[in-house]
Amino acid sequence: MANYNAVDEEAKVKNKRKRVIVFTFIAVILVCAIAAPIIISQSKPQYQYKHTGLPQQQLTSQNDVMVDCSGRKGTESECKQNGCIWQRTKNPMAPRCIYPKTMGYQIEGQVRSTSQSHQFSIRQKLNKTIFDTDIHQLVDVRVDMYSPKSLRIKFMPNGTSKPFEIPEEAIPVNDEHQAGERLYNVTIQRGPVFGIIVTRRSTGTVVFNSSVPGLMLSEQFLQITNRLPSGNLYGFGEHNHQRFKHDLNWKTWPMFTRDTTPTDDWNLYGSHPVYMNVERDGNANMVFLRNSNGMDIQVQPEPFPAVTYRVIGGVLDFFVFLGPTPGEAVQQYVKTVGMPVMPPYWSLGFHLCRYGYKNLAEMKSVRQRNIDAGIPFDTQWADIDYMYRKFDFTYDRVKFSQFPDFTNELHNSGQKLVVIVDPGVGANQNIYKEAQKNSPGYDMYNDGQRRGIFIRMNGSELQGKVWPGLTVFPDFTNLKNTTEFWKYWIRYFIQNETIHADGLWIDMNEPSNFVAGSQRGCQRNRWNNPPYVMPILEGEKDNGSLYYQTICMDAEQHWGKHYDVHNLYGHSESMVTNRALRELFPGKRPFILTRSTFSGTSAYAAKWLGDNRSQWSDMHWSIVGLLEFSIFGFPMIGADICGFNGNATYEMCLRWHQLGAFYPFSRNHNGIYQTPQDPGAWNQTFTSNVRRHLSLRYKLLPYTYTLFKEAHVQGTTVVRPLMFEFPADSHTLDIDNQFLLGSSLLISPVLQENVRRIQAYFPKGRWFDYYKGVEIPGPESGRNVTLNAPLSNLNLHLRGGNIIPFQEPDNTTKTSRLNPMGLLVALNENLEAFGTLFLDDGESDYSFQNGTYLELQFHFYGGERLDINVVHNKFTPAGNLTFNTIDIYGLHRHPSDVVVDGSHIKSASQISNIIRLSGFQLDVTKNHTITLETDK
Numbered sequence: 019m020a021n022y023n024a025v026d027e028e029a030k031v032k033n034k035r036k037r038v039i040v041f042t043f044i045a046v047i048l049v050c051a052i053a054a055p056i057i058i059s060q061s062k063p064q065y066q067y068k069h070t071g072l073p074q075q076q077l078t079s080q081n082d083v084m085v086d087c088s089g090r091k092g093t094e095s096e097c098k099q100n101g102c103i104w105q106r107t108k109n110p111m112a113p114r115c116i117y118p119k120t121m122g123y124q125i126e127g128q129v130r131s132t133s134q135s136h137q138f139s140i141r142q143k144l145n146k147t148i149f150d151t152d153i154h155q156l157v158d159v160r161v162d163m164y165s166p167k168s169l170r171i172k173f174m175p176n177g178t179s180k181p182f183e184i185p186e187e188a189i190p191v192n193d194e195h196q197a198g199e200r201l202y203n204v205t206i207q208r209g210p211v212f213g214i215i216v217t218r219r220s221t222g223t224v225v226f227n228s229s230v231p232g233l234m235l236s237e238q239f240l241q242i243t244n245r246l247p248s249g250n251l252y253g254f255g256e257h258n259h260q261r262f263k264h265d266l267n268w269k270t271w272p273m274f275t276r277d278t279t280p281t282d283d284w285n286l287y288g289s290h291p292v293y294m295n296v297e298r299d300g301n302a303n304m305v306f307l308r309n310s311n312g313m314d315i316q317v318q319p320e321p322f323p324a325v326t327y328r329v330i331g332g333v334l335d336f337f338v339f340l341g342p343t344p345g346e347a348v349q350q351y352v353k354t355v356g357m358p359v360m361p362p363y364w365s366l367g368f369h370l371c372r373y374g375y376k377n378l379a380e381m382k383s384v385r386q387r388n389i390d391a392g393i394p395f396d397t398q399w400a401d402i403d404y405m406y407r408k409f410d411f412t413y414d415r416v417k418f419s420q421f422p423d424f425t426n427e428l429h430n431s432g433q434k435l436v437v438i439v440d441p442g443v444g445a446n447q448n449i450y451k452e453a454q455k456n457s458p459g460y461d462m463y464n465d466g467q468r469r470g471i472f473i474r475m476n477g478s479e480l481q482g483k484v485w486p487g488l489t490v491f492p493d494f495t496n497l498k499n500t501t502e503f504w505k506y507w508i509r510y511f512i513q514n515e516t517i518h519a520d521g522l523w524i525d526m527n528e529p530s531n532f533v534a535g536s537q538r539g540c541q542r543n544r545w546n547n548p549p550y551v552m553p554i555l556e557g558e559k560d561n562g563s564l565y566y567q568t569i570c571m572d573a574e575q576h577w578g579k580h581y582d583v584h585n586l587y588g589h590s591e592s593m594v595t596n597r598a599l600r601e602l603f604p605g606k607r608p609f610i611l612t613r614s615t616f617s618g619t620s621a622y623a624a625k626w627l628g629d630n631r632s633q634w635s636d637m638h639w640s641i642v643g644l645l646e647f648s649i650f651g652f653p654m655i656g657a658d659i660c661g662f663n664g665n666a667t668y669e670m671c672l673r674w675h676q677l678g679a680f681y682p683f684s685r686n687h688n689g690i691y692q693t694p695q696d697p698g699a700w701n702q703t704f705t706s707n708v709r710r711h712l713s714l715r716y717k718l719l720p721y722t723y724t725l726f727k728e729a730h731v732q733g734t735t736v737v738r739p740l741m742f743e744f745p746a747d748s749h750t751l752d753i754d755n756q757f758l759l760g761s762s763l764l765i766s767p768v769l770q771e772n773v774r775r776i777q778a779y780f781p782k783g784r785w786f787d788y789y790k791g792v793e794i795p796g797p798e799s800g801r802n803v804t805l806n807a808p809l810s811n812l813n814l815h816l817r818g819g820n821i822i823p824f825q826e827p828d829n830t831t832k833t834s835r836l837n838p839m840g841l842l843v844a845l846n847e848n849l850e851a852f853g854t855l856f857l858d859d860g861e862s863d864y865s866f867q868n869g870t871y872l873e874l875q876f877h878f879y880g881g882e883r884l885d886i887n888v889v890h891n892k893f894t895p896a897g898n899l900t901f902n903t904i905d906i907y908g909l910h911r912h913p914s915d916v917v918v919d920g921s922h923i924k925s926a927s928q929i930s931n932i933i934r935l936s937g938f939q940l941d942v943t944k945n946h947t948i949t950l951e952t953d954k
Contacts, residue, residue, distance in 0.1 A: 083324040085232035085243050086113035086316065087121075089148045100148045109319075111268035117232035120144065123157065125208050134195055136161040136206055139176065142235070149549035151238040161206075161214060166198035167341070168350050171214055171226075173235060173242075173334040181237065182332045182582040184310050187497065188590065189618045191308070192354050193337075201340045216338055218301060223247045225295070225303040226338050230324065238330050239550045244305065246295050246323040250751050252739075253293035253304075253649050254315055256286040256615070260635075262642045262739060262754035266319040272552040274312040275585050275614050277530035277567055279629050279663065280639075284555040287528055287628055288615035289585035290650045291315075293325065294347060300746030302344040304351050304649075306617065308335040310585045312564060314552040330548050331582055344742045345734060352651040352733030356621030359596070360730040361654050362607045363860025364434050365521070365624070365683070366719055367396025367831045368712050373662075374690030375403045377417040378424060387698035391705040394712045394829045397434040399523065399685070404437065406456040408485035409444045411511040415456055422516040432832035434520040436609070441494070441527045441591055443472070444486030459514050462507055466492060471500045473580070475536065475573040482531040482569055491529055491569060494590035495583055496576035497597070505598035512602075521609035522595055524623070527588040528568055528614045535565035536573075545571040545581040588614025589622075596622035600863065607863045611683075617650070624654035624683055632661030632692070637674050638769045642754050644681065645739045653729035653736040656683030665693040669771060669809065672704055676812035677767040679711040680759055682722070682736050707810060714814075716827035716834050718763070720855060724823070725760045727856040731866055736760065744781040747800050753779055762820035762844070762853075763788075766805065766813040776807045784818025786844050786907040791931030793908060816907055819846035821853025821876040835860070836896060839942060840903035841876060841884075849881035849909070857942070858893050865893075872943060881909065886946040900939040904948070905932050913950035926950075 087102035097104045097115035104115055123140040130137045142155045154175035162170040170193055175181060202225070205215040213229025230243035251264040254271050258280040272285040280286055291307040307313075311331035318324040327334075337354055341347035352358065370388060375381045381398070388395050404421060406412040413421045425435050444450060445463050454460050466472050472479040472490045482489050494500050511517055534557055540546040547562045548571075557566040564571050564581070571581035583590075592612045599608035610623035619625070627643040630636045640657035647655040659678035660666040666674070675697065678684050688695050697708040725736045735742065738758040740750040756766045756778060764785065766778040779802050785794040794803055794815065805813050816822065821844070826837035843851050853876040858865040865871050873890040884904070906926075916923050916935055923937045940946045 083230045083243060083245055083318060083322045084113055084116045085230060085241070085326055087115045087117045087148060087232065088113060101144065101146060102148070109268070113268070119211050119231045121146065122231055122233040123212050123235070125206070125212060126156070129206050134163055136204060138206065140212060147234055147236050147239060149236075149239045151236040151549045154235040154237070157235050159214075161204055162193065163200060163204065164193045165196045165350075166200045167346070168337060168339045168354070169202065169204065169216065171336040171338065175235065175333070182311070182578050183335070184308055184332075184586070185577050188495070188577065188586060189308070189355055189616075201342065218297075218340060218342070220342075221297070221299055221301065223297050223299070223301065225297070225340065226305065232326070235334070238544065238548050240329040240332070240334055241327065242334055243324055243326040246325060247297045248295060249320045249323045250296035251293060251317060251323070251325070252296075253290070253646060255290040255646055255650060256288035257283060258286065258639060259642050259646065260639055262645050263752050264317060266317045266323055268316065268318060270314055270316045270553055272312070272314040272554045273585070274552060274554045274564065275528040275588065276555050277526060277528045278555050279631070280627065281631065285552075287613045288588065288619075288625075290615070290617055292351060292617060292650065294344060294649055296344060296741060296745055296751060301342040302347045302745055303341055304339040304347040306337040306339070306351055306354070308337065308617075309333065310616065311582055312552055312554070312584070328550065328552065330550055330552070344745055345738075348649060348651065348735060349733040355618035355651065357731070357733055358620040358651060358653050358729050359622060360607060360866070361624060361726055362609050363719075363723060363835070364396050364831045365609050365654070366722055366726070367684075368394055368715065369397040369399055369436070369685035370395060370696055371399030371401060371685055372688035372694075372696070373401040373403065374688070374692070375401070378420055382424060384694070384696055384698070388696055389829070391698045392709050392829065393697045393705065394709070394716045394827060395433070396830050397436055397520070398428055399687070400435065400437045402438055402440070402485055406453050407444070407449050408440075409449070409453045409460070410439050410462060411507045411515065412453055412457045412460060413515055413517060425518050429518070432830040435518070436521040436523050436611070437517065437519045438523040438525055440485060440525055441529055441587075442482065442484035442486065442489035442491055444488070445481060445490045446486065446488040449487055457515060459510070463490070465506070466490065466503060469499055469503050471496055471503050473569065473573050473575055475570055480569055480573050481537045483533045483537065484526060484530060488537070493575045494587065494594045497590070497594060501594045501597045501601070504594050505602055508598055509602060521611070522599070523611045524588070524591055524595055525613050527591045527612065529587045531568050534563070534567070535570040540565050540570035541572065543572060545579060586616055588612055589616035589619045592619050592623040605863055607861050615652070620650075620652040620654070625652045626655070626683060626685065627657040629662045629689070630658055632664035632666040632670070632695070634670055634770055636661055637670065637677065638755060640677075641757055644737045645754060645757060648735040648737050651733065653726055654683050655737065656681035656685060658685065658687035660686060660688070660695040662687055662689045663692070664689075666695040668700065668704065671695050671700070672707060672809065673768050675708045676711045677765070679715040679812070680765045684715065711812060713827040716831070717824045718822065719831065719834065720823040720825050720839065720857070721762070722759065724854055724856040727866060740779070740781060744800070747781050749779055749800050750781060762817050762822050764815040764817060766815070768807045768812075774807055774809070776805050776813070777802050778805050778813060780815070784844070784846055784908055786816045786818065786931075788814040788816055791907045791929075793931070816842060816844035818844050818908055819851050820844050821851045821878060823853065823855040823876075831860075838900055838902040838939075840901055840905065843878050843884065843904060843906045845878065845881070845906070845908035849879070851878040852876065857895055874942065881911070882950045882952070884948040886940070886948075888943060888945055891943055894943060899942045901942060901946075902936060902939055904935040906935070907932055909933050911952045913952050915951040917949040917951065919946055
């Protein structure tokens with residue numbers, strides 16, 4: 019019995035232990051289940067990632083956003099010495115060294131909240147940075163919810179020494195508080211990693227989330243990471259992006275303005291620290307970092323897409339725009355940084371230019387052969403060839419001796435002249451004296467010295483080397499004084515040199531310098547050689563410096579050190595040039611083309627994509643550039659047709675002219691010593707094809723000009739990616755070989771050699787071939803369609819539901835604007851269509867704001883009635899303009915009778931699948947009704 023009882027007691031003990039283990043296990047599960055939501059809300063509130071089935075090689079040993087903690091050496095020992103984590107990665111592009119959660123900032127004290135803002139302070143946890151720069155230990159943070167669709171997040175160091183901020187006069191910020199129900203909620207996360215989280219109310223999508231280790235705020239190194247709601251990332255510039263949608267596989271993009279050919283991934287002419295992210299449900303947001311210092315951004319791929327900023331100065335000042343559509347997000351951004359300038363009508367014509375005209379006789383010969391070939395052509399451009407020894411505001415009285423007469427000849431024929439002006443002012447005394455002999459009264463360098471407007475360094479003017487040799491650089495940030503200086507010499511050029519140019523082309527304004535920094539080099543200090551240098555284009559002997567191909571960073575300007583305002587040089591020159599022209603020609607709309615830009619520069623100037631190459635790849639990349647600069651708020655954008663560097667081939671140049679006919683800014687520009695590539699330089703077949711496509715451009719200018727008015731007034735885009743109009747269609751997110759002009763015209767160019775059939779994508783809706791009116795067959799959803807693409811034609815399609823005004827083309831915009839007008843009516847599934855037309859004199863400044871314009875609205879409905887309504891009538895076009903033709907696409911029943919304003923006209927004719935109404939002359943300044951009667 020004793021033995022039995024002992025065994026029984028032992029069994030009881032074992033069973034009791036089992037019950038305890040089971041109950042403990044259940045309790046742990048219950049506790050975890052209850053606590054899990056709390057833990058999640060502390061670490062990543064309202065933010066969940068879904069694995070998207072990425073290849074295994076794209077995954078790392080970590081399961082969240084990683085921020086690169088590599089120092090200068092990038093070794094394991096340095097990583098651990100900096101207090102970071104060294105890890106193995108399956109993706110070779112992923113960082114080996116990453117920040118732990120213990121590195122960063124934490125909230126100190128209470129968050130002070132109102133209905134419009136949150137304010138609090140954060141303190142650095144470890145007083146440590148991986149680079150030798152002064153830490154901002156205590157930082158004030160302010161979140162301003164100033165608009166129902168946008169907010170501002172700003173980190174400002176709390177101390178006596180204030181970091182550089184972009185001056186208000188450089189980019190006036192529109193962040194006035196507006197009433198309305200917000201699209202977003204803001205959460206301030208205390209831990210375990212501090213962050214600011216912005217959530218879209220309607221969907222719960224987190225559009226901004228900075229709760230990532232590695233936040234670093236110091237004088238010359240600022241770092242912050244933002245989790246992205248999806249991998250659909252666009253923007254950041256200026257670079258030669260080969261695709262519109264970014265490759266997120268740990269790609270790093272530097273932003274620091276530089277004069278370099280757009281062939282690789284280097285930093286280019288402008289700086290645009292702004293991106294768009296299209297969320298998984300088609301909503302879109304944009305984020306703008308208002309900071310002009312050099313920086314780079316690193317992107318991280320799915321399943322944890324993110325953007326990490328590394329900035330070498332200033333403050334972190336973010337604007338978040340909630341859209342919700344891509345177009346609305348752009349509008350919100352543009353209204354914040356500055357609405358685009360309205361271009362003069364003539365600038366929408368075709369332009370001819372080349373670098374390397376030997377003399378005026380050659381320039382005149384090129385112009386004449388294009389006139390003889392019947393090429394529509396508005397503007398002749400003059401590169402630096404026309405100058406005397408490359409000195410601004412002079413012309414060579416030997417090689418270009420009759421230049422003033424040629425200018426008058428252009429104007430008498432309805433054409434315009436645009437001349438190049440570089441920022442560098444020639445300071446070589448020997449050449450300067452020669453220039454004074456060539457141009458009596460020329461005294462630009464001495465005048466700048468007297469006014470004290472040149473950039474200075476160590477107490478004297480900084481001297482570099484550009485086209486005129488020894489060169490000094492105007493400080494355009496000294497807006498008042500430099501505007502007076504610039505205005506004086508523009509007036510001199512017009513009055514003394516008698517060159518009445520119609521626009522200015524400001525180039526080399528990164529600023530470009532042929533020597534590193536200055537003629538005397540640059541001191542080795544924390545400005546020229548900062549603790550952290552972005553992966554920018556550098557010279558072989560200039561590692562660790564910023565001044566390669568530009569000026570010293572410790573040079574002094576009115577707004578601050580060049581270190582802080584380098585990226586604003588082209589922007590400030592655009593401001594000064596715009597002011598000077600407006601003051602010289604009050605009431606007249608200026609035209610300025612600039613190479614270097616910043617956020618908001620489009621309020622003063624147009625932009626082209628720089629010195630591209632005569633290669634098929636660059637032709638495709640030009641579309642990417644157009645789409646990106648549309649996001650940046652630049653409606654007037656284009657690329658050099660046929661390429662600038664290299665010799666264009668026949669087929670490529672022909673295809674490029676077909677594409678370039680639909681660039682907002684359309685210019686053929688050729689480099690020195692290259693084979694001529696203007697339309698008139700080729701055979702008759704070539705010129706006939708180009709003439710036809712450019713005539714189509716001129717025909718559609720009333721529609722394009724209306725788009726520019728909307729961009730100027732509302733901040734909309736002229737060129738658009740398909741995803742702007744169809745963001746919920748995932749197929750459109752990757753498309754950059756097609757684009758839309760406005761919402762109505764789809765351009766599908768050929769971008770490869772020997773291609774005669776292309777694949778084009780058509781989103782949901784009705785689409786019609788422009789030439790024959792044939793409707794694209796297919797299901798209700800989007801579809802890929804194989805299109806014939808003969809060398810003779812570019813594929814152009816009209817989107818159902820739109821009415822496009824047009825005008826019979828001529829060889830200049832001046833004569834085209836006198837011709838009869840018409841309408842292209844493309845019907846949607848409900849047999850409806852809408853459209854608008856804006857007309858003014860094409861050159862008066864602020865015509866919309868002053869009300870001196872004519873605006874019409876068009877509405878076709880019921881499959882049988884078109885209303886033309888004048889909604890604003892304070893301008894009377896020249897030439898007694900009338901609507902003489904209406905082409906209808908997508909109407910299957912042929913009308914038996916047409917009634918125009920109560921009167922019967924002849925029955926409509928049919929051309930292919932297009933029903934054409936004609937035989938009337940409708941005054942464009944009056945209301946009209948057209949009714950189609952059919953035999954039922």
